[in-house]
Every structure is written in C-alpha cells, then in structure tokens.
Amino acid sequence: MLADKIPPAPYGLGAQLALSVALCCELEQAEASRWYGYLQSLPSEIVPIALLWGGRDALGSDPDGETAREWITGTEIERTLRGEDNQDPMDEIRGYYHSIAAHLLPASCTISHFLRAYSLVSSRAFMVDAYHGLSMVPIADAFNHITENHVHLECDFDVCPLCGSFAECTHDREDAPPASEEPMDWQSPSVPTVADTCDMVANRRIPAGSEVFNTYGARKSNAALLAWYGFALDGNENDVVGWDLSDVAQILGGETLAFPLPSEGSYKAVLRAWLSSLGSMVADESRLLYRPDLDGAEERSFSGPSTVLCVNSDAQLSVYLWVYLTICAATQELRLARGLGELVPEDGERLVALLGAVIAEQVALEKTLEEEVDEAAEPDPTAGADGTALLVMLRVAELVDTLCERRISKIGKHPSLSTAQVGEVFDGIPETHKKTRLAIAQVLAERSLLESCQEDWRELRDALQH
Structure with a gap:
C-alpha cells in the first residue's frame, strides 16, 4: 500500500507533504479512486497560494505571479513564508518531491501535479485527531473563512493513535498484544460506542439563504491567509x-x-x-x-x-x-x-x-x-x-x-x-x-x-x- 511507503509525519510541513503524496496519487487515479466524487469538487487548477507565486515549476509562465512575488519583498507575507527558522519552504518541498514523492507516484505525476496537490492540502486540510492526523475532510473543506464566522469544526483529538478509538480499546491495557495479534475492534462492553465524526457547530444564528462561513483559525492575518490559502480579507483586524x-x-x-x-x-x-x-x-x-x-x-x-x-x-x-x-x-x-x-x-x-x-x-x-x-x-x-x-x-x-x-x-x-x-x-x-x-x-x-x-x-x- 502507498500509505505504508510514505514517511510518517505527525504535523507541520512534513505532514502536509505526506498528505500531498496521497492526494496526488488519488487525483491521478481519476475515476478509479474511491474518492473520485469528492475529488471532482476540488479546484482543477493550482490554488494560487503566495508560496507558489513566481514558481515556474508550479504555475509555469505566469507574469502575474512573478510580479506579485517581487512585490511581497519585505512584507509580512515573506516573513510568514520563511517561518520561525527563516528558511524558504520551497527548498524542502522540491527536495521532498525529488527524493521521496517522485519514487512513490506514477511517472505521469510531475512536480507540477505534486504542487497542485500541495496547494490543495495547504488551503484545505486540517488536523482531525491523533489517529487521522492532518486530513482532507469532504464537505468540511467547502466553507470559506471570515473572522466573524457562523460555524466551526469540532473533533475529539484525544483518541487512540493506533486504532482511532475514542472509547476504551485494547491499546489501553498495559498487557495489550501487538496490533497484528489481536483484532482492532475490541472494546469494553461497559463503554458505549462513540461516533467517529467531525462535527460542524453553529456559533450563532444563520440567516436563511446566506453563505455559511467557517474559520481557518481565530487569529489568521492576511499575510498568513495569502501565504497558505491564496486569499485576503478586507480590513483584517489580525x-x-x-x-x-x-x-x-x-x-x-x-x-x-x-x-x-x-x-x-x-x-x-x-x-x-x-x-x-x-x-x-x-x-x-x-x-x-x-x-x-x-x-x-x-x-x-x-x-x-x-x-x-x-x-x-x-x-x-x-x-x-x-x-x-x-x-x-x-x-x-x-x-x-x-x-x-x-x-x-x-x-x-x-x-x-x-x-x-x-x-x-x-x-x-x-x-x-x-x-x-x-x-x-x-x-x-x-x-x-x-x-x-x-x-x-x-x-x-x-x-x-x-x-x-x-x-x-x-x-x-x-x-x-x-x-x-x-x-x-x-x-x-x-x-x-x-x-x-x-x-x-x-x-x-x-x-x-x-x-x-x-x-x-x-x-x-x-x-x-x-
């Protein structure tokens, strides 16, 4: 299985790159993918996140992106992209593609295909729980972001990282055997089954016929929104x-x-x-x-x-x-x-x-x-x-x-x-x-x-x- 070959990463850029490999492979399978219906809802072009502005391996010849890249010199967008360690993440992304992703993906998946998958992960994926980690969640990722959002997503993060159980499971026992020696569906009969869901919760009344907005983070500045999501808000107080x-x-x-x-x-x-x-x-x-x-x-x-x-x-x-x-x-x-x-x-x-x-x-x-x-x-x-x-x-x-x-x-x-x-x-x-x-x-x-x-x-x- 492809999942067994992708180097695991719990969070950060490593988790984004790992998920990008999986998504890129599913996109390449088209109708053969079990997620084909969901994949059709995703943008067909690379999401124009600022990270990719001016990158010919992502957007090809793009005078607009190249000029935009020149304009963000010295801005908070540039500081956001370089992160805490003051490094250009594109160096790591390209290195990951050539050293890992290219060997796992079909030959038809070029770096442009991989960067499209990365742009989708960057702009849509979020951390679900300790088992699923960073994930693409159908329907949940269809909502746009504003500061005064109508809804937010809730997941029970503290689940078993080995099987995803929120209730008591075999991995809670000190004498638990390796996963391969005992079924994963063991559960104490005294503990009720908990639905494995990601819940969308309304913060306030939503007027009929209006667009429902989610939040990508309570304190996202325009620099962060442009860097990782490809859009900005008017008058962002953050x-x-x-x-x-x-x-x-x-x-x-x-x-x-x-x-x-x-x-x-x-x-x-x-x-x-x-x-x-x-x-x-x-x-x-x-x-x-x-x-x-x-x-x-x-x-x-x-x-x-x-x-x-x-x-x-x-x-x-x-x-x-x-x-x-x-x-x-x-x-x-x-x-x-x-x-x-x-x-x-x-x-x-x-x-x-x-x-x-x-x-x-x-x-x-x-x-x-x-x-x-x-x-x-x-x-x-x-x-x-x-x-x-x-x-x-x-x-x-x-x-x-x-x-x-x-x-x-x-x-x-x-x-x-x-x-x-x-x-x-x-x-x-x-x-x-x-x-x-x-x-x-x-x-x-x-x-x-x-x-x-x-x-x-x-x-x-x-x-x-x-």
Whole structure:
C-alpha cells in the first residue's frame, strides 16, 4: 500500500507533504479512486497560494505571479513564508518531491501535479485527531473563512493513535498484544460506542439563504491567509507588522547610540521583572500600546511570524517592543546620570522602576493630549513631570519613528515610492492580475499601518519637544 511507503509525519510541513503524496496519487487515479466524487469538487487548477507565486515549476509562465512575488519583498507575507527558522519552504518541498514523492507516484505525476496537490492540502486540510492526523475532510473543506464566522469544526483529538478509538480499546491495557495479534475492534462492553465524526457547530444564528462561513483559525492575518490559502480579507483586524529581536537590534545598532544595545538575556530578564510589576499594568491604559494575546503559548516568540515584537492593525506598539526600546533609552539615561561605562546587575531594579515611571508619564501625557483644552491657554502637558522619564520617552518616540521608517524602506518592489504613488501603481494594475493586486494591497496595508504608528509617536515627540 502507498500509505505504508510514505514517511510518517505527525504535523507541520512534513505532514502536509505526506498528505500531498496521497492526494496526488488519488487525483491521478481519476475515476478509479474511491474518492473520485469528492475529488471532482476540488479546484482543477493550482490554488494560487503566495508560496507558489513566481514558481515556474508550479504555475509555469505566469507574469502575474512573478510580479506579485517581487512585490511581497519585505512584507509580512515573506516573513510568514520563511517561518520561525527563516528558511524558504520551497527548498524542502522540491527536495521532498525529488527524493521521496517522485519514487512513490506514477511517472505521469510531475512536480507540477505534486504542487497542485500541495496547494490543495495547504488551503484545505486540517488536523482531525491523533489517529487521522492532518486530513482532507469532504464537505468540511467547502466553507470559506471570515473572522466573524457562523460555524466551526469540532473533533475529539484525544483518541487512540493506533486504532482511532475514542472509547476504551485494547491499546489501553498495559498487557495489550501487538496490533497484528489481536483484532482492532475490541472494546469494553461497559463503554458505549462513540461516533467517529467531525462535527460542524453553529456559533450563532444563520440567516436563511446566506453563505455559511467557517474559520481557518481565530487569529489568521492576511499575510498568513495569502501565504497558505491564496486569499485576503478586507480590513483584517489580525494584521500585524513584526520584527525579529535581531532585526530591531541591527536597525538600532545603525544609529549613533552612545551605548551598546542590551543583550537578549538582559532584555528578557528586565522584561520578566517589569511584566510582574505594578507598573506594567499601567501600560494597558495607553492608547499607543497593546498586549498581544499569546493564545495559550507557553513561551513568547521573539522571531518569525509569531513574534511579539510588533505593531498591530490599530497601529499600536506591543508592550514587548516598547520595553526593548525603552530599555535602550533608559540605559542611556542611567549611564549619563551615573557616569557608568557598563551597567551592573543592581541596575536591573532601577531599570524596572524607570520603566514604570516612563509608562506613567506617557499615559498621563496621552490623556492630556486627548483632552479638549482652551487653545489660548496652551497649558504645558509636561508640567510637574519626572524629567528623566520624559527624556527617556522622547528617545523612545524617536526610536519608534526610526524603526517604522526603516521597515517602510524595505517593503515592496519599489520601496522608494510614497504610499500615494504605490496606490497609483495599484490602480493601474488590471483586475485580471489578481495576485499582483493582492500583493500590492498588502504593501499598502503594511505601509499605512506603520505610517499611522509613526504619526502617533511623532505627536508624542512634538509635545515633549514643545
């Protein structure tokens, strides 16, 4: 059997590739496949996921895809595709095809056929349970995705990985014989049979005659949707622009700073201490900052597409990025005040205290700027404030501006163009060039987000300089 020859992989790209081999084989069998009826419901062409844009072995000669690929340079789409390890997954996909898939599939299955199967798996398959693993599920994969979805899918993941039983089975016994020595249908008579189903559950009332939408994930950004599913939503609230910690350090290291940047270990130590302090709670009152929802993740990621060093769709800076930038600025002020060439361990407590003072002054200044005041009076918004905290805040505002400006200068095919000029380019792209339009729309969204963040922090900077 083909299934016995495919290297098993429980999750990730390996699981996608294994399933792609099976799907490619079934597609090639056509009417002879037991899944022929289901296979006819699948798109006949390669799903235009961004991963395959510009790939001639997938889409052949495709000027639209090639241009789109050029436009996603420096965007979150590119970061998403390269993943946590910053590697191009196409290298692994092509390698898998030539070293494994090509030897298992019929000779008529070229890499283009395999990539079509992969595009279907990427855009439709999902994890069912510990037995079935990543699977293509007929009917369940026919629903489109939106944030405010009508339904979601539920499966009992914790089943026996050897036979798929949700109820007690022979593999639960410590003295259970190998699978080949005892039938798989053994079940305790006291345990009722549980239906082996994947249930579609309604979240809310569904109006008659309306399209029923599913969710592919509660926090899918447009970058992720384009990378792995081939489409984007209008105004996706899950969009972010992120940085690896090493990228932030490299950008700031190019500045004429009078001090070395904090090491990753020093930053994380101060971050942990500050997050457990009362001062960190004040950050929740800032309109310029937000605390990313980690979705139950055991550890924060400081690199890759899930980095916590980011700006969200409301142009708010994550508290994790704010802490890093503030440590940089605060470290400078501490050194100037104490005349130290290097910070000693005891300075950690002083840094945490100064971070608390800075966020308190920042929130107070934000509230003052929001209030309607008598223009004739022109009150001083920083009167009575902590001078050192204000100096640090001013430097943070400048660092945010620099960080956003450097990122803007790296986004898209023509980063030297203004956002308005990029918009004109977008308007000139034919409707038939869907991939290019999607790519440029992503560039415009990211630039707009970063420019809005810049504008907010420049307002803070101007108030401090005034």
